[in-house]
Each structure stands twice: as structure tokens, then as C-alpha cells.
Amino acid sequence: MTQNLDAISPDIPSDYESLKARISTLSESMPKRLLQCARYALANPDRIALGTTAEIASAAGVQPSTLVRFAQTLGFDGFSQMQQIFQGQLVGRSSEYTERLTKIRESGTNTPGSILGNFVERSKQSLDDLLRQVDTVALERTIEALSAAENIHLLGLRRAYPVVSYLHYTLGKMGVRTNLLEYTGGILEERVQFINENDALFVATFSPYSPEVVEFASKAFGRGVAVVSLTDSVLSPIARVSSTVLEVNEAEHGAFRSLSTTMCLATSIAVAVGDARKWTSLS
Amino acid sequence: MTQNLDAISPDIPSDYESLKARISTLSESMPKRLLQCARYALANPDRIALGTTAEIASAAGVQPSTLVRFAQTLGFDGFSQMQQIFQGQLVGRSSEYTERLTKIRESGTNTPGSILGNFVERSKQSLDDLLRQVDTVALERTIEALSAAENIHLLGLRRAYPVVSYLHYTLGKMGVRTNLLEYTGGILEERVQFINENDALFVATFSPYSPEVVEFASKAFGRGVAVVSLTDSVLSPIARVSSTVLEVNEAEHGAFRSLSTTMCLATSIAVAVGDARKWTSLS
DNA sequence: ATAAATTTGGAATGAATTTTCCGAATTGGA
């Protein structure tokens, strides 16, 4: 029902920008209290997004019912509908993303083009999230540890293997030699002894976490090796056996995740380590 | 009243970081459903911040009551109290984001954060370019060729190796077996004979193009094998010996390129091929 | 294998929130 009304109704702002524009134009002919709402809304969009009518109304110096009328004046059914726009803005899902995504979804998900479109949009969002959520301190400590290490050992299986093999290649090209630990049968654990205390171990692992990787890291960590890990959640078992943890939330489509964001971070790490090594080797 | 309880209660996480830490430690001894909540919460903090118990619960695959219990397990009175932490994170983040970005841009290019920021931006641009410039016809023909192939052979060296090893893994997980051609000395060319005419060869190669890869593809192509290639320019030598060519312009920073966009495309290809194979095997 | 303890699902409850409604107040026009 609401759906139909939405469709019929000539114009409900669908993103924050157009909502702002509408408020701005309509406010010229608004009575006192509604204008008060308008001012408050534009000045405190976060509060509108998260508060209840009672809270917001009292903060804005109006009645809850006035807030509802304000929303209705703008074309919404009620306050709640308007609030969603403010929430969308807060999350940063600038409506372009979600809009394009739903458009993609509507056009059937089975053509190669639509699958690609889906991944592209999600990856872009994922990249935004990366920059927002990245623990700068952990990142810097990771670079330090890798730069200071005598030898860098790389470990990652399954989906994480492309990540470490890429690091192996890229760091190598920058003159940083690394030891890529390949998994050839059950002999992985034996190699822990070849990692010494001045080395660093870079581990990548994603859900479902390979037990042998965690086990390996755990042993190395126990021996005092600097373990820097790249994983998808703080719940990852690797977190408990790492000196620093970097977290990446990768875009997914159904059950399948890309490596797009992870690769972006990995490349950055490689370049940063390469830079750092260059500086120290020059001095 | 609540205030007093808060004060008495030994430990209620007061910010997102400590909440994450607490979830992380407590999750070790959590029963199944609560762990499910933990995972979902850490993976979708925005939804926790904005949604209602009913919405979140259904998205996480649990009951609303479980969500409340989850919050109580962490020390909160109930869900609402926990939600405030997530909301706080949301607000802080969005206000810091732009600030952070400009800070990253202004600071020299040598801090890990600025390098990452740089790559994130370029990768997003690169993804946009991908969607805009992708040859839909070539993409569809690529999927068709890979779906129709009896066996799929994958080849890529150096920077392209992570791409094909990822495809190997992902396609494998979708039930599509592939043959990853590893480069172990000079014997690569001999293997051309094991590729037959009903097979497809997927080749990834980027500048500077490995002669042995091009040579290999050329021989396979000459034998009538469907060669689908992923490269960085239509001028790539691989283009002349391929049935279809996909082009990717990857983000770069100085001399170093990410694999972000390439991985996005690769994932899409894998999912599309997996889909296509499923349909045909069902019919 | 059995009992005890824990965990879970789902309905029921009670609180909170949004929305409606209507009389009162204010505004604008004659």
C-alpha cells in the first residue's frame, strides 16, 4: 500500500541532497514552528537520524506532532519515513550506491554485466569502509614490524593465498625479499623453526579460518616472532596470536567474496614497506 | 536507576572499540546463536545501529529475544543500550571521515595512511572505469567460452599469478574444476599438448608481458583452443592470439599497481561462470 | 544412558513511540 502511494505521489525526496533542497525551497512559505523544525533538521541531521520524536521535538523546542507535520509537509507519510533519509546519509551510503545497486538487482542478476556491476558497486563501498574503519595505528605498527624484520615470511591458504603471493611478488620487485610459505602437505609446522626472533610473519586468513595457519602463527608468536595478520573479523582466531591485526570487510555477492579491497590494502602495505625500507637503507 | 546500575556494574563497554574487544573475548565461550549475533554485529555494525530488533534478528537469522540476550551477555541492560554504542560509532565515523580524508591528502605521501588513502581513491576510480569501459560483448563471450569448455586451463605469471590462482580457488569452490598451470622451469610449453580443442585457456598477463605466456597462448590458439585473455591494454601481444580480450586499467601509485579492480572482474567472471554451469547442468 | 544445566524459539507482555485528532490560539484580511 505504502508502495503504491510512493509511486503515485509525485515527489518524495529519495536522498539527503534532494531532501535538503526541498526543505530549503519550502521553508520560505513555512509557518513559525515548521520553520523551526526545518532549521533544526538542517543543523542537526544526525539527531534526526537517531533520535525519537520526543527527544528531537524537545531539543528543537516543538511538539512531537509538529515534527510529524513537518515531515508530511515535505511529502512523507510521517516522521519515520523522513528519518530513513537522514539515516541513509549518516551511513554514508550516499544514495547513488544503493540506488544503482537496486537498479542492478531489478535487471536480473544472471547476466555477466549485472554481476560485474554488482561487484563493482559493492567493492567501491567496501573500499570506502576500509578507509573509514582502518585502524591507523595497527597499520603503522604493521609497516614498522615488516620494515624492521630481518626476513619476512608470508603465509596464506585458499582465498588468502593470492594475497600473499601478490605480496611476495610486489615486495620482491621493490627489493624486499620474502619467504612465501607454500603448503605442501603436512610439513608446514616443521618450518616454524626456521623463523627466528628478528623475523616477521605476515599471515592472511579469512573465514573459515584454516586451522593449520592459525596453529602455525600461534607457534611463531609463542616463539616471540612478530606476527602481523590480515583477516576479516576481530573474531578471527588469528587475532589472539598476532602482534597487530588488520581487518578488512570484503564485498560479497551471495556467498562469494571478492578480493578487491583486500588487494588494495595489500598493495598499500607493500608500497609502504618498500618506502620504509628504502629510507632506512639509505640512512 | 539505570545510572546507578551502570555505576555499580563492573564493566559496560562505553565505546565501540572496547565493545569490539569484549565481543571478541566473550565470543570464545558463546553458544551457537549468540556467536551468530556476535559475527553479524561485527560484520554489520551499521545495521545494528539503525535497525529494529525484528529487522536485525531476521537478517542475522536469529530471534529478537536472542539479540536481547546477546546484549545482556555483554553486560548491557538490553539491546537498546548496546545499540547506542553502535550509533555513537556511526556518528563519530561520518564526521571524522571527510576530516580524515583531507588530512590524509594533505600529509606527505609517505605515511602508510596516505598511501592507503591514495590507493583507495584510485581503486574506486579504476572500478568506475571498469564498469564504464567494459566490453559487455567480450565479457559475455568470455563467460560462454568458459562455461562451454570441457576443461578450463589457467595461466598467469608474476603479477597475474594471484589472479589465476584466485580463479582456480573460487571456481573450484563453485564446483568448476580448473587446471592451474604453474611455471616450474622451462617445461611450460610442453603442456600445450594436454589442452584439447574442447577446452578453454584463460590467460592473464600485464605489461611487461611474459613472452613465455604469450608463446603458450599462441600455440594453444593455433591449435583451435578458445583463448580468453585478461590484460591491461588492447595493444597487449596477447590480444592477437585470443578469441576474446578483457581489458582492465588498474589503479597505480608511482610504478606500483594494485590488483583491486582486476580481482573485482575476476570474481565476477568466476561467479558468472559458476552460475552458467549450474543452469546448464540442471537442464 | 540418564539427569542436570544450559540454550533456544516463540508467544505474551508491557513500555515506548509515532501518529491522529480536535479544541485553542494565532494569523491575515476586511
Add this chain to the structure above:
DNA sequence: TCCAATTCGGAAAATTCATTCCAAATTTAT
């Protein structure tokens, strides 16, 4: 100043929501 129209405040109603509770199911310990 008086009337009509609009706007407003506040209480009441309706809806939605978080939370509690308990029986069923599962797990753990004996």
C-alpha cells in the same frame, strides 16, 4: 475590530518495539 483560515499544542489512540517468560530442545556432566 471581527471573522475566516491557518497553525499549534496536547492529549488520546494506534502501532511498533524491546523485553520477559516459559516450555521445548539441546548440550554437558555424571
